[in-house]
Amino acid sequence: MPLQQVRRLEYAGPYVPKYKPLPxxxxxxxxxxxxxxKLSDDAEEAVVNYGRLLEAKxxxxxxxxxxQNFFNDFRALLTPRQRDQIREFRKLNFGQITVHLRRLKEASSTPAEKKKRKExxxxxxxxHGVCKKNGKVVEELGVWMVEPSGIFIGRPDNPRHGRIKLRIRPSDVVVNCSGACPPPPWGNWKAQIFDPSQAWVAKYTNNLKAIKYIFPGIDSSVRKHSDVAKFEVAQSLGRRIAGVRKTYEKLIAMRLIDNLGSPSTSLTEIGNEKGPDAADTVGCTTLRKEHISLKSRHKVCLDFxxxxxxxxxxxxxxxxxxxxAISRNIRRKRERDQVFDLIQAQTVNKYLKDLGDxxxxxxxRTFNASKTFDDKLHMQKMRTPKKKLTIADKLFIYxxxxxAIAKLCNHQKTVNTKLAMRALGGQKLNRQKKQDKLRILKEKLKGKVGIxxxxxxxxxxxLEENIKELETRIYLKDEGMEYALGTSQANYLDPRITVAWxxxxxxxxxxxxxxxxxxxYVWANKATSQFRF
DNA sequence: GAAACTACTTAGAACCGATTAC
DNA sequence: GTAATCGGTTCTAAGTAGTTTC
Known part of the structure; x- marks a missing residue:
């Protein structure tokens, strides 16, 4: 599916809102x-953003x-006189701000206000949320405005959490389109370029040095094209996997990626080197001795x-x-030493590149996840009981x-265990009630005739279909309430497997x-029922 | 050849409207 | 009618991997 060349790209640029000061x-x-x-706009906005977090508890x-991070950044936004006054975080009094925010929220949550906002x-x-290619093909973009100002939250353990993210101005934004793209009235774009070899239509760097991109949406031609290519490469690996495995015996890291981790996401992340301002997470090539413990002669435990x-x-x-090999590799090392200190992510990828395609x-990861999913769905078919399966029965299997793939890939989500257990209890009770009702209905059926x-x-x-649906929900909660099914669907499972199924x-x-x-995944619709990954 | 930078993919959390249970 | 729950979407951080720079 060759990608059509873009000669003209019309785009209005992202929406860049202007700050409205507090009364x-x-x-x-x-x-x-x-x-x-008076506080500067940036300082005032930072305070408002902190107030929002306070209000949301x-x-x-x-x-x-x-x-501490918030306070350090906040003080940097103050005038020397204000800095002289404000020395302790705990003395900041957000009272008036939070009252104001509460009023604003109340006023804006009426149906009329909601409707107006939506319009x-x-x-x-x-x-701002579309671009037009070659004068005719209109494609939706992923987002229509730049990220709002805020406070960096990050994932757990990120040492930068609390840092202030300043408002993005037009002068931060580079747009990538041909033709006129007037900036908003309150500033000029940093630049306008036209490079059709790039997928992005706008980019900007925030004050925390993060580069943000605005890309075409998930159903755009470029995204579809790269999805198709991704699954085709993974499929090609499947065809050659036996040969590939034979040749990489020398590389223990490859063994770890393919044999130990399967597509356990964390382990098959290759592990690029990271800076000191990131959380201490590792991948395959950056795994340390402290993360690995050798058990019996055929067993290893990883914890990272x-x-x-x-x-x-x-x-x-x-x-x-x-x-x-692992045992030899870690014998004389300290706990903080890397298991594979002689190789880097690039070393492994260079080796893989030489294998071709x-x-x-x-x-x-893509290959392992898709192949396992395809195999599991076919295995289920073999175990099909004599009774005719309903849609709900089939969905349970799916x-x-x-x-199983979410577990294999270690795609987790945070759950409030207490709440989830309560919901599970409720569902089980509900199932019992429905089963009782079903029994009564079946008794009644005996005496009925005709219509x-x-x-x-x-x-x-x-009711039977209803009970089965409930059972699927109970199963998913019972067996994997902390696993997210969506991540593998969105990234690793070849959609043709689902279409064929x-x-x-x-x-x-x-x-x-x-x-x-x-x-x-509209491109996958052409897969036949016989498709095998 | 290592570090820095760029472009893109992958990821869980937050949000929000619809549905369900009471 | 209301609260709890669900399911889908949006948001943006955090990865990978290729390229450029020094």
């Missing part, structure tokens, strides 16, 4: 005294480094934090040569396979995919 009656106090002089505002946003989205500080603690079966470490019998039968099958089993696609997913 003069609303002030930050220091203790009970007013702050000397955000858990981060209880953390010491969070508040305004829709208009802005229509103008990977991407997003998600912990992986798991035992793996390994072959004796791999066990011996644009392989890199992440292709293994979700079960999806959960009455038909109606009763219909009621029974509807739906066709084989006569399940409508909308039962397994949301509208957005169907839009994203």
């Amino acid at each position: 003069s009656t609303v002030k930050l106090l220091y203790g009970t005294a007013p702050v000397v002089g 955000n858990k981060h505002i209880r953390k010491r480094t969070f508040n 305004t946003n829709d208009q802005l989205k229509q103008r 934090k990977g991407k997003d500080s998600i912990r992986l603690k798991k035992e793996f079966e390994i072959s004796l040569p791999v066990f011996n 644009n392989y890199s470490a992440k292709v293994f 979700k079960k396979a999806n959960l 009455q019998k038909l109606l009763c039968q219909r009621q029974i099958s509807k 739906c066709k084989r089993n006569k399940v409508p696609l909308e039962k397994v995919w949301s509208a957005n997913q169907r839009k994203k």
